[in-house]
Amino acid sequence: GQFDDRLKSSGDLEWGERVYRAGFQQAYAADVCVAHPARHSFPDLRRRTLRLAGGVFGRFIQPQHSLLQQNMTFSRLLVDDLTPPVNFAISAFKDSRLSGIRQKLTVTLVLIWVRYVSVVEKIRLKFGGIPYRE
Numbered sequence: 001g002q003f004d005d006r007l008k009s010s011g012d013l014e015w016g017e018r019v020y021r022a023g024f025q026q027a028y029a030a031d032v033c034v035a036h037p038a039r040h041s042f043p044d045l046r047r048r049t050l051r052l053a054g055g056v057f058g059r060f061i062q063p064q065h066s067l068l069q070q071n072m073t074f075s076r077l078l079v080d081d082l083t084p085p086v087n088f089a090i091s092a093f094k095d096s097r098l099s100g101i102r103q104k105l106t107v108t109l110v111l112i113w114v115r116y117v118s119v120v121e122k123i124r125l126k127f128g129g130i131p132y133r134e
Contacts, residue, residue, distance in 0.1 A: 009055020049114050053121035054131030074126055081115045
């Protein structure tokens with residue numbers, strides 16, 4: 001079928017999961033490249049984070065689910081975002097492309113900021129906000 005145009009983000013992931021569940025064979029195409037634009041400012045990164053958080057919220061918090069199920073899923077989404085990104089921080093500090101402690105720490109702090117922006121957006125959506133889509 002088509003991409004679910006109700007989703008604000010992650011439509012490709014949802015579609016791929018449907019393909020898998022339907023039993024179709026998926027293949028990796030090494031000669032295919034998908035380009036995603038780099039974000040060069042905090043406002044750009046914030047807009048991307050809001051869109052992605054809305055996509056995750058819309059994908060997992062379904063109106064046909066019971067209120068209990070919605071609340072349990074919502075709680076899991078928040079815990080995922082609020083869990084300190086220890087593995088990422090370790091990876092950042094081992095990454096040879098990042099030079100010096102300052103750059104490694106900056107990357108780690110930006111990731112933490114992104115996660116908290118995501119949490120705030122999911123809470124806003126839980127209380128009736130409309131998903132952001134630019």
